[in-house]
Amino acid sequence: MNDNRLHDTEQICFSGAGSMAESIVRGLIHKGVAKPAQIIMHNRSNLERLEYLSGEYGVRTASQDAEKEKDLQEASVIVLAMKPKDAAEALRALGTKLNGNPLIVSVIAGLSISTIQALLGIALPIARTMPNTSSSIGLGATGISLSAEVNAEQQQTVMSMFEAVGQVSVIPEAQMDILTGVSGSGPAYIYYMMEAMIAAGIEGGLSAEHARELTVQTVLGAAVMMKETGEDPAKLRKDITSPNGSTQAALEVLDAHHFTAGVKAAVHRCAERSREMGEAVRAALS
Numbered sequence: 001m002n003d004n005r006l007h008d009t010e011q012i013c014f015s016g017a018g019s020m021a022e023s024i025v026r027g028l029i030h031k032g033v034a035k036p037a038q039i040i041m042h043n044r045s046n047l048e049r050l051e052y053l054s055g056e057y058g059v060r061t062a063s064q065d066a067e068k069e070k071d072l073q074e075a076s077v078i079v080l081a082m083k084p085k086d087a088a089e090a091l092r093a094l095g096t097k098l099n100g101n102p103l104i105v106s107v108i109a110g111l112s113i114s115t116i117q118a119l120l121g122i123a124l125p126i127a128r129t130m131p132n133t134s135s136s137i138g139l140g141a142t143g144i145s146l147s148a149e150v151n152a153e154q155q156q157t158v159m160s161m162f163e164a165v166g167q168v169s170v171i172p173e174a175q176m177d178i179l180t181g182v183s184g185s186g187p188a189y190i191y192y193m194m195e196a197m198i199a200a201g202i203e204g205g206l207s208a209e210h211a212r213e214l215t216v217q218t219v220l221g222a223a224v225m226m227k228e229t230g231e232d233p234a235k236l237r238k239d240i241t242s243p244n245g246s247t248q249a250a251l252e253v254l255d256a257h258h259f260t261a262g263v264k265a266a267v268h269r270c271a272e273r274s275r276e277m278g279e280a281v282r283a284a285l286s
């Protein structure tokens, strides 16, 4: 039995049923942390999407307003998984429907705990989280910040939810935007690099299949090597780089294209964009 399994009485209601919600639900069910019957999913209007989710994962879905309201009132955990642009309207409406003391788990980029509480109109316990899509295969990296209202049991629940889908770092809320720059959006940078490696391999004469297989295994091997050896990546890079060899030649080209500066600027811009998105939602308060 999974030690992280949520108590049978917990009901988790996802408000927002897009790709991030699905990644978490898939992980929760696959790891046995929650039974499908404990999970309810709502979205704005896409019934086909809800049918797919209930068919694929056995979760319950609801599309009628009265049923959705009842689900939200009975849930012990409500996961906010809509886009930042939809958050202000959704949270204001949610605040008028709740009557208990559910744990609110937000995965919304940029949205601060204080803005969530202000939009709800109640200082409910909030876990602000930033997962990534690798959660869907149990290899996610999630940052979590908790509001003062979160009790020990609720903290255990949110930790169990995200430990089920990968690794968790509990961080001060002020670090959430930079964490988004590193790990929330991070998989996209790695995929972008892999796209380029595959394209170059094909240009150089590899079959598309070989270029893909070799690229995937290379990225997987490098990540596992760093994790298993605990080595500094600079040391592992130097181990590959023979003086005046082919790796050195390649790294010189990356340097000429300002590789390090480019990646760092991308991570910082991501963090800045996360802040901007949060500010845009906060502006709805005034």
Ligand SMILES: NC(=O)C1=CN([C@@H]2O[C@H](COP(=O)(O)OP(=O)(O)OC[C@H]3O[C@@H](n4cnc5c(N)ncnc54)[C@H](O)[C@@H]3O)[C@@H](O)[C@H]2O)C=CC1
Pocket (backbone or CB within 6 Å): 015, 016, 017, 018, 019, 020, 021, 042, 043, 044, 045, 046, 081, 082, 083, 084, 086, 089, 090, 107, 108, 109, 130, 131, 132, 133, 184, 185
């Ligand atoms: N995709 C990613 O890699 C990550 C996304 N996030 C965050 O997760 C959130 C969702 O992102 P995605 O799943 O990619 O978006 P998505 O567009 O795939 O899904 C958004 C969902 O929210 C629903 N929705 C919109 N308004 C609603 C309302 N008023 N009530 C209930 N549901 C409503 C939509 O119908 C849709 O099901 C965003 O806030 C994003 O910042 C966080 C970490 C990683």
Ligand SMILES: O=C(O)[C@@H]1CCC=N1
Pocket (backbone or CB within 6 Å): 109, 180, 184, 185
């Ligand atoms: O691009 C976005 O806004 C979201 C947040 C982190 C990953 N995707």
